Amino acid sequence: MLSACVSILAVALICIFIFANGLPGMMKIGPWRFLTGTRWKPSAGQFGILPMILGSVYVTFGALVVGLPAGLLTAVYLSRFAGVRAKKVLRPAVSLLAGVPSVVYGFFGLVVIVPLVRELFGGSGSSLLSACLLLGVMILPTIASVSESALNAVPESYYEGALALGTTHERAVFTVVLPAAKSGMLAATILGVGRAVGEAMAVMMVAGNRAVIPDSLTKGVRTMTSNIALEMGYAADLHREALIATAVVLFAFVLVINLAFSIVKRRAKL
Amino acid sequence: MNWNIALDAPLARRKARGARKSASTQQLWSLVLRWAVRLGAGFTALVLAVLVGYILVKGVPNLSLDLFAWEYNTENVSLMPALVNTLLMTALSLLIAAPLGVGAAIYLTEYARRGNRLVGLVRIAAETLSGIPSILYGLFGSLCFVVALGMGLSLISGALTLSIMVLPLILRTTEEALLAVPDSYREGSFGLGAGRLRTTLRVVLPSAAPGVLSGVMLAIGRIVGESAALIYTAGTVPKVASSLFSSTRTLSVHMYAIASEGLYINQSYATAVVLLALVAAIHLFSAQIAAKIGGGTNGKV
Numbered sequence: 001m002l003s004a005c006v007s008i009l010a011v012a013l014i015c016i017f018i019f020a021n022g023l024p025g026m027m028k029i030g031p032w033r034f035l036t037g038t039r040w041k042p043s044a045g046q047f048g049i050l051p052m053i054l055g056s057v058y059v060t061f062g063a064l065v066v067g068l069p070a071g072l073l074t075a076v077y078l079s080r081f082a083g084v085r086a087k088k089v090l091r092p093a094v095s096l097l098a099g100v101p102s103v104v105y106g107f108f109g110l111v112v113i114v115p116l117v118r119e120l121f122g123g124s125g126s127s128l129l130s131a132c133l134l135l136g137v138m139i140l141p142t143i144a145s146v147s148e149s150a151l152n153a154v155p156e157s158y159y160e161g162a163l164a165l166g167t168t169h170e171r172a173v174f175t176v177v178l179p180a181a182k183s184g185m186l187a188a189t190i191l192g193v194g195r196a197v198g199e200a201m202a203v204m205m206v207a208g209n210r211a212v213i214p215d216s217l218t219k220g221v222r223t224m225t226s227n228i229a230l231e232m233g234y235a236a237d238l239h240r241e242a243l244i245a246t247a248v249v250l251f252a253f254v255l256v257i258n259l260a261f262s263i264v265k266r267r268a269k270l
Numbered sequence: 271m272n273w274n275i276a277l278d279a280p281l282a283r284r285k286a287r288g289a290r291k292s293a294s295t296q297q298l299w300s301l302v303l304r305w306a307v308r309l310g311a312g313f314t315a316l317v318l319a320v321l322v323g324y325i326l327v328k329g330v331p332n333l334s335l336d337l338f339a340w341e342y343n344t345e346n347v348s349l350m351p352a353l354v355n356t357l358l359m360t361a362l363s364l365l366i367a368a369p370l371g372v373g374a375a376i377y378l379t380e381y382a383r384r385g386n387r388l389v390g391l392v393r394i395a396a397e398t399l400s401g402i403p404s405i406l407y408g409l410f411g412s413l414c415f416v417v418a419l420g421m422g423l424s425l426i427s428g429a430l431t432l433s434i435m436v437l438p439l440i441l442r443t444t445e446e447a448l449l450a451v452p453d454s455y456r457e458g459s460f461g462l463g464a465g466r467l468r469t470t471l472r473v474v475l476p477s478a479a480p481g482v483l484s485g486v487m488l489a490i491g492r493i494v495g496e497s498a499a500l501i502y503t504a505g506t507v508p509k510v511a512s513s514l515f516s517s518t519r520t521l522s523v524h525m526y527a528i529a530s531e532g533l534y535i536n537q538s539y540a541t542a543v544v545l546l547a548l549v550a551a552i553h554l555f556s557a558q559i560a561a562k563i564g565g566g567t568n569g570k571v
Contacts, residue, residue: 006370007441010434011395014402017413073310081307090311090523092557093318100321101495101523106540108321111328111539137317144314170300170307198403200498201526225498231388232409232502247409251402258401260359 015251022248035247040227047242049249051213055221057254058214059131059203066136068189075185077146079151080159080173106205109134112117114206126208128187128221134206135199139192146191150184151177180183185269190261197253200225209269224250322546332536349541352524356548359504359520360493368486369435370402371440376386378441379448380470400438404499407435411503412495425518428504435499436489447481448474480559485558494548497522521545 026034029047039046039050109130117130154177162172178185198222210222222230224246232243376393382389411431416423451474459469475482500523519527524544527537 007374007392007399007437008395010437011398013414013435014406014410015356017418018406019408021413034413049361070310070313073307074314077307077311081304082311086311090315092553093315094364095557096553097314099319099491099549101497101522101525101549103497103525103529103543104325104545105321107538107542108325110529111535112320112324137321140314140317145360168300169295170303171296174303194401194403198401198405200403200405205526205530225403228409229498229501232412244409244413247406249460252404254401254403254406257291258398259403260396 018251020239022244026245029242049246052222052224052227056197056223059127059135059221059223060187060193062132063135063139063196066133067140067143067192072147072185074144075147075151078148081198085116094144102199102202103137104195105134106202109202109206126206126220128214128219131203131207134202135196139195142195143188143192146188147185150181154180183264187261187264190257190264194257201227204229325539325542325546329539332540333543335411336356349524349544352519352521353519358496360490362429363432363493367436369438370445371437372482374441375448376470378445396438396441404496408433408499408502416503423504425504428500431499431503432462432493432496436492439489440485443485444482447478451477484556484559487552491549491552495522497526
């Protein structure tokens with residue numbers, strides 16, 4: 001039963017293929033110029049992915065601003081406030097929301113969020129703001145369901161102890177139960193960040209995809225993922241290598257996030 | 271007011287400022303927090319309602335028989351070939367991933383000795399795999415299967431890529447299910463003189479079957495919804511695959527293609543409805559299985 005080794009093999013293969021194909025390209029362009037160059041013009045031989053790196057960071061941060069509070073509050077509600085009936089409705093809703101394919105989110109963003117942003121804030125609508133809103137919605141169920149299980153794992157005696165000391169239900173939850181579930185909720189957040197960084201299709205459909213560092217919320221952005229997905233189809237030679245090198249950078253990001261997640265998770269013992 | 275005395279106790283650990291708060295401020299805070307929590311939950315519910323509602327309202331009227339025509343052409347924008355391809359792709363990916371995932375899980379729980387270094391390594395590998403974004407899988411698939419192994423944009427490249435992608439999912443859920451089987455089952459079987467292999471296959475695996483099944487359902491859900499990993503591995507030809515090596519497009523890719531072309535908005539809505547219905551059905555089914563096992567605590571993560 002050594003099929004166990006397949007997953008190790010798969011990780012090794014992925015690393016080898018992506019690094020072997022990406023690093024030479026990065027070296028040819030020059031790692032420093034590649035990482036900090038602000039111009040991405042494949043036709044002119046300029047490959048700077050700083051706009052994409054920043055795009056990914058901005059979009060992820062924006063998504064957290066949108067999705068984190070709602071996600072955490074939903075988790076608190078599900079875990080400590082909701083009645084049996086509300087729970088019965090909301091919990092499947094959250095997990096269904098987590099299962100909706102990203103293209104459907106992207107399509108929804110395209111036909112609802114983009115026009116809405118265009119109406120309210122001007123510009124073309126395909127923008128950083130749209131991408132943040134959409135991604136915020138997408139990571140919400142992830143954050144909600146993981147932090148709910150963290151909250152449920154807090155021993156009931158903590159909560160009861162707080163109540164016995166005469167405090168109200170809300171105070172007990174927010175000052176006693178929440179701090180106890182802190183690291184679980186952090187893990188949920190990191191998982192959400194991972195999902196936001198890795199999302200390609202939905203972002204591609206709403207973000208406008210301009211390879212320039214955005215100077216306002218209503219301007220278009222391009223993330224690392226959408227950079228790969230957009231141009232992989234027709235890229236050749238150095239351009240292709242540059243795209244794979246983008247994947248190397250993305251891979252490094254994801255590995256760091258994963259590492260953070262597993263450290264936090266170990267501490268939280270989820 | 272008795273309240274204040276009682277309230278002092280839990281707050282003694284906190285700052286004195288908090289301890290001196292009057293009961294009415296406390297009440298106010300409680301009210302604010304309660305409503306904040308309700309608002310958050312309401313927001314989530316609203317998002318789902320708007321998302322699903324909007325797509326249903328716009329899409330259902332556009333569902334027509336044309337959409338389910340056997341052949342795709344620019345007039346009927348049929349999703350039937352994509353639907354069939356989705357089923358093929360799912361079946362093929364599972365055929366590769368399920369034995370590997372289940373086998374790996376059996377090895378990890380039943381055969382490996384405790385503290386085996388390989389076990390830790392496999393776990394780290396699986397964790398890494400499950401965190402890799404789908405576009406990276408797509409890129410890897412196109413580099414490895416499509417180009418290096420010469421399979422071209424094809425059903426098999428896509429299925430191989432996807433099976434690596436869902437492998438950790440199946441592995442993890444199966445492992446959890448196997449761990450949940452009480453040791454007394456194994457001991458009983460050994461006591462009756464069965465060997466390790468027989469014990470695993472005849473006793474442990476059947477009692478863990480619902481857990482394994484729910485892992486497989488999760489994997490199906492992921493495969494059906496996947497698009498980024500498939501565009502550059504399976505291609506976008508809107509025909510039913512005629513062989514393992516012909517290019518195909520699954521429903522999600524189809525959805526992406528027609529939505530970004532922007533010519534067939536009505537059909538896009540309808541396709542979205544079908545896709546949502548498919549996902550919801552899978553979801554419902556796996557929820558039922560999960561309910562049958564009695565709700566493992568970690569299943570949702």
